[in-house]
Amino acid sequence: MKNNSIGNITRARLLSGAASLLAIVCLSVVASVEARLNNAAPQQTAPVVPSEKPVEQVRKNIQVLNGLPSSQLIPVMNYMSASLGVKCDYCHAEKDGHLDVVSDLKPEKGAAREMIKMVQGINKANFKGNPAVSCFTCHRGRPEPVRAPALPLAAAAPLPEAAAATAKETPPTADQILARYTEALGGAAAIERLKSRSMKGTWLTANGMTLGYEVYQTAPDRIYTVLNTPKQGVIERGFNGQTAWEKGTRGLRDLEGPELYSLRRYPDLFKDIKLQGQFTRLGFGGRDTLDGKDVYVLRGMGNDGKGERLYFDVQTGLLLRRVSSTSTMVGIIPEQVDYEDYRDVEGLKVPFTIRVTTIDAGGSSTRKFTEIKLNVPVDATKFNKPPAPPPAAAQTPKP
Template sequence: MTKRRISYGICAVWLLFTFWFLVANRAVTEASSTMTLPEAAASEGFNASIESSPFAFAPQESSPDKPVEQVRKNIQVLKGMPDSQLLPVMHIMRTSLGVRCDYCHVAENNKYWMDDKPAKQTARRMLQMVMEINRANFGGRPVVSCNTCHRGQTEPVSIPAIGQGAFANTTRDDSSAKPPAELPSVDQLIEKYIQALGGRAAIERIKTRYTKLSLQRPKLVNSGTPRAAIINRGETWTMEIYRKAPDRYLAVITSPDGVIQQGFNGATGWIKTSEGQREMNAVEIARIKREADLYSDLKIKERYSKMNVARRERVNDREAFVVVAQRSADGKTEKLYFDLQSGLLLRRTVFTQTVLGLDPEQTDYEDYRSADGVKIPFTVRVSYLDDNHYGTTRNIAEVRNNVPVDDTKFNPPTAQR
């Protein structure tokens, strides 16, 4: 098994199935091996989004996030921006205009710094304009972005379309219009969600869980050539996960290059690959304990310092209540979409701040099925602005609750002599 595959595999365990393809990004985008991993999501229920960071096999201290101009060539407008934000900012710009990277860049490996294309100079002027608007009007906060005007087009639409503001009475509001329906409280939505899953008692009866699933993840093809590319969800890995209350955990990942294991026995966390075996550090153990929690759906409010029901929106063909929440741990904003009728969680969006606005990560929960009286989303789809490089889909093949699992299963394997 190559070291690159091992690194990806360990990341996959932490993210429960969302990957940041560092090498692939170097082949086809401006990515850097120092980029911070996206938020990631794909566990069951409310464990579906845990913080993540790249892990090599040997534990390493995180390197400081240097200003981008100290890491990249030919940075002119974005000086002072953390290097970790470069790729998310590039994809905010790209998706705002509805274009590919080569619209502005020479899209060959290590040539993104070149200024051959006029569109790149235009983009720099537009960045300066946007930053000045935000400085002059919003205290420097990135309220206005490329997408404010472009909305997926290379040229903003400045003239309203005929009929865009058509009303029966264009002068004043219709006094007979119905007032908006009253929104439920956060507590009401959370309680309905728990009941929709099967109820508090049914969830608490689960003491162990075995899950077998497949993971569709990005695949790098033609590596090291001018035709290098990423195939969206083009590769499938399999995983078997064992959980035991309160915090025992074992994941066995089978990749094309071999098997990766990680476990936690309540005291010691460990990772094993074909390269060897090591203990987890404190940060890794904290993550795996969150992932092991069978009762996370009962602890939703503990994650947030603020929660409020904002409005109703459609998610695909479903009507949903939108809860806007601020996380206690890092202050990030999340939006939670609860089905108006069933009460189930349909979507969760996490927003990461960049100098050019918010970078969204969207997790969709689909195909809820009952496993011993507790509903689980059997399909979890994680999507990004740069979905080719990050997007994953997890499909559960089998779930068994309260199966006998001996505590020794979670112990580190005996070292081979």
């Protein structure tokens, strides 16, 4: 695939057609999380995912990934690419400068099919069907797995778990760690008072571009963002609880799939603030270090069915990292969010840097804020999709 000028935004556009169903899933997952957040008592129900078509029903040439939810196709493709350290065109032929994903011209695609079957067979026969062995287990970022150890052998690194430290202290429970996090943020009362937030700063894309970035949000989930790109001008995006939209050089259109996810997830008003009630299971996962800081790790399962790992600073109690993993038939796909530079804003601690790291390098980004305001009035009409411009003026090119 060609490198795009504004990284993941355009990338997501390319893929949005491939994952239109994801929109429905995202919306319903977010909606169900909200439902839970608004309820005092956390519900222990199974994730509510509407019936989603398997990929073979929406794609032309699926022979081995039968039964894969269609929203997972592109994540799985990104996962296989990352596991082998290759781009899409390693397996997919190109036609007229575009990927011809349906074609079986390249032998690597056939090899990958055999590998997918092999991985499924290994996991079925040995690991109760859980994705214990994946492409990455063997490939480690290369097309050809290493066959023999290189000499001299490096000494095995000690396991991260600081067993000695854990042995001395009684490990805290998940509830205690979450309660301490609430306090560290400023306390439940200050969190309950949070009704709106506005943030200004920059969005650094995976390919090194710095875009101007503004976010306006109100509880529970309304959002309006402005991206200032050097080449494509201003891109506005919004969600008013029903419709997600974008207005930019490509005109006015609805957002779905990964674009909608990316618009809403990272600056989500409460997702990383009110953690209680978001998990079906959550337990103490040991003590570790992260960038030289001691951290407590919580491990669990989110209500959306994703595996979760949360890393809390032992000293401050603040959340430093959250890793959500989607389990698929070829492997476990992680997505990591790091929270840095916490500062006090109106009695709440707010991270001024949010770093998102995904399996496909193009999806990673760093959001750095220079100004964050809480509970200032936000004009609710900002969230609504603007009226379509008259046809003549719609595509006026920027000078």
